[in-house]
Amino acid sequence: MAVPATGWARGPPPAGLLLDINGVLYDGGGGAGGGVAIAGSVDAVSRIKQSGLKLRFCTNETQVTREGLALKLQRLGYAVDAGEIVAPAPAARQLLQQRGLRPHLLLHRDVLPEFDGLDVSDPNCVVLGDAAEFFTYDSLNEAFRVLLGLETPVLLSLGRGRYYKETDGLKLDVGAYMKALEYACDVEAEVVGKPSKAFFMAAVNDMGLTPSQVLMIGDDIVNDVGGAQLCGISALQVRTGKFMPSDEHHPSVKADGVVDNLANAVDLLLSEWKKL
Amino acid sequence: MAVPATGWARGPPPAGLLLDINGVLYDGGGGAGGGVAIAGSVDAVSRIKQSGLKLRFCTNETQVTREGLALKLQRLGYAVDAGEIVAPAPAARQLLQQRGLRPHLLLHRDVLPEFDGLDVSDPNCVVLGDAAEFFTYDSLNEAFRVLLGLETPVLLSLGRGRYYKETDGLKLDVGAYMKALEYACDVEAEVVGKPSKAFFMAAVNDMGLTPSQVLMIGDDIVNDVGGAQLCGISALQVRTGKFMPSDEHHPSVKADGVVDNLANAVDLLLSEWKKL
Numbered sequence: 001m002a003v004p005a006t007g008w009a010r011g012p013p014p015a016g017l018l019l020d021i022n023g024v025l026y027d028g029g030g031g032a033g034g035g036v037a038i039a040g041s042v043d044a045v046s047r048i049k050q051s052g053l054k055l056r057f058c059t060n061e062t063q064v065t066r067e068g069l070a071l072k073l074q075r076l077g078y079a080v081d082a083g084e085i086v087a088p089a090p091a092a093r094q095l096l097q098q099r100g101l102r103p104h105l106l107l108h109r110d111v112l113p114e115f116d117g118l119d120v121s122d123p124n125c126v127v128l129g130d131a132a133e134f135f136t137y138d139s140l141n142e143a144f145r146v147l148l149g150l151e152t153p154v155l156l157s158l159g160r161g162r163y164y165k166e167t168d169g170l171k172l173d174v175g176a177y178m179k180a181l182e183y184a185c186d187v188e189a190e191v192v193g194k195p196s197k198a199f200f201m202a203a204v205n206d207m208g209l210t211p212s213q214v215l216m217i218g219d220d221i222v223n224d225v226g227g228a229q230l231c232g233i234s235a236l237q238v239r240t241g242k243f244m245p246s247d248e249h250h251p252s253v254k255a256d257g258v259v260d261n262l263a264n265a266v267d268l269l270l271s272e273w274k275k276l
Numbered sequence: 277m278a279v280p281a282t283g284w285a286r287g288p289p290p291a292g293l294l295l296d297i298n299g300v301l302y303d304g305g306g307g308a309g310g311g312v313a314i315a316g317s318v319d320a321v322s323r324i325k326q327s328g329l330k331l332r333f334c335t336n337e338t339q340v341t342r343e344g345l346a347l348k349l350q351r352l353g354y355a356v357d358a359g360e361i362v363a364p365a366p367a368a369r370q371l372l373q374q375r376g377l378r379p380h381l382l383l384h385r386d387v388l389p390e391f392d393g394l395d396v397s398d399p400n401c402v403v404l405g406d407a408a409e410f411f412t413y414d415s416l417n418e419a420f421r422v423l424l425g426l427e428t429p430v431l432l433s434l435g436r437g438r439y440y441k442e443t444d445g446l447k448l449d450v451g452a453y454m455k456a457l458e459y460a461c462d463v464e465a466e467v468v469g470k471p472s473k474a475f476f477m478a479a480v481n482d483m484g485l486t487p488s489q490v491l492m493i494g495d496d497i498v499n500d501v502g503g504a505q506l507c508g509i510s511a512l513q514v515r516t517g518k519f520m521p522s523d524e525h526h527p528s529v530k531a532d533g534v535v536d537n538l539a540n541a542v543d544l545l546l547s548e549w550k551k552l
Contacts, residue, residue: 136413176456
């Protein structure tokens with residue numbers, strides 16, 4: 001464990017935490033199934049809850065509903081309920097309603113319930129998530145035709161990740177498909193999810209806090225750490241999940257601290273800051 | 277028919293023609309099947325051949341071999357043989373051999389014979405064409421993993437088109453999938469096919485001519501007209517295929533002339549220039 005002397009643990013202690021899920025709480029197995037808890041993380045989450053710190057789980061997972069994700073976490077031993085999870089699908093739903101948009105949904109089947117009841121007739125935008133095996137030649141052509149047929153094409157992308165690791169290997173993430181549609185339709189996607197500022201702010205507001213009172217902990221140097229910092233939220237990177245040693249010399253993002261895993265982060269939080 | 281007074285028919289007559297295929301000779305139905313000859317074009321090709329002008333067909337078609345494409349054109353009434361067709365797949369094959377590359381092929385099944393006999397073991401590059409229904413979640417992940425695993429990733433893309441029209445609607449073209457892989461792997465594709473200069477020059481050289489002796493006729497303002505002009509080849513646009521009225525006011529490309537169809541172009545070529 002090494003925490004660079006960047007001062008993150010010397011300021012006032014945070015009043016709330018945002019935790020990334022995949023790569024921080026568990027490894028492998030996106031969606032509703034699979035996954036293995038990362039050593040020490042189950043206990044770390046319990047200790048955070050006992051400490052009285054406010055807590056939200058801030059994820060770009062779009063293959064499953066919040067309820068499905070909470071069930072999965074519970075199976076892995078975590079005391080998490082759906083209401084504590086901030087995810088792109090419900091954020092997109094809110095955006096669609098605010099702007100009176102009728103979406104064409106190119107999404108994984110298991111996340112569709114997050115959009116239940118919305119008017120999807122005569123669509124005037126496309127919502128793109130990590131559809132995984134539901135990315136097909138036909139489903140991509142269909143979304144493309146909807147976009148190209150719109151006078152003002154609107155593409156909402158649930159995240160902009162390049163790829164991720166599943167148990168059976170690396171997979172293209174939603175960002176790659178977003179780029180395909182952007183190019184074909186000459187449109188720029190609006191990203192809903194990390195690293196968008198609106199998404200982090202929704203999570204901060206949900207805790208009733210301000211960015212300077214919050215600490216983000218994640219494994220993705222760009223989407224977790226860089227995104228949070230752009231909102232004025234301090235951010236630690238864990239050396240689990242998709243962490244790579246080269247992240248510590250990233251050309252544009254420097255974490256406020258780097259720790260071996262969530263358990264180490266919580267040790268520091270609850271011991272160092274208690275002494276202040 | 278309107279030919280802007282841009283001087284294309286006032287210089288010395290061309291010694292050779294490059295004709296795009298889809299949208300100039302026929303409409304609809306990519307690959308080996310389907311398609312309807314455009315009115316007047318079968319006779320226009322005959323007249324070009326009788327005139328003594330040199331002729332090559334210059335296409336970005338990558339769903340079928342040159343032999344398959346020649347057969348299709350013959351069924352539509354054209355006197356064309358495979359040796360007159362300049363296409364991206366054989367150009368890519370030559371490039372692979374020159375550079376000692378072993379390709380992973382993400383291509384339509386019907387074009388694979390163009391790569392027969394090449395060493396595809398332990399691939400050190402990816403060749404991407406318009407795979408159409410062979411674009412699947414799995415085939416894209418596989419190509420992505422090959423690229424990401426290379427120390428120096430090489431992605432050869434057979435064209436960079438955004439989309440095209442099939443009988444049953446618009447389809448994403450190879451360029452969209454190229455963008456997806458470029459983004460995921462942080463790599464820039466090398467485009468083999470129009471509008472690449474090397475591709476046009478191969479066609480010009482194959483006729484034993486220089487660019488200033490050649491006239492390109494196509495329906496695509498960027499890939500046919502713009503690409504040819506960048507090589508010093510004059511280029512006419514036909515108002516068939518994917519032509520759109522807005523092409524006549526394209527922000528960066530101005531055709532040397534615009535004609536209703538190939539028959540009109542040949543009328544002008546064989547009458548106007550004969551008088552000079």
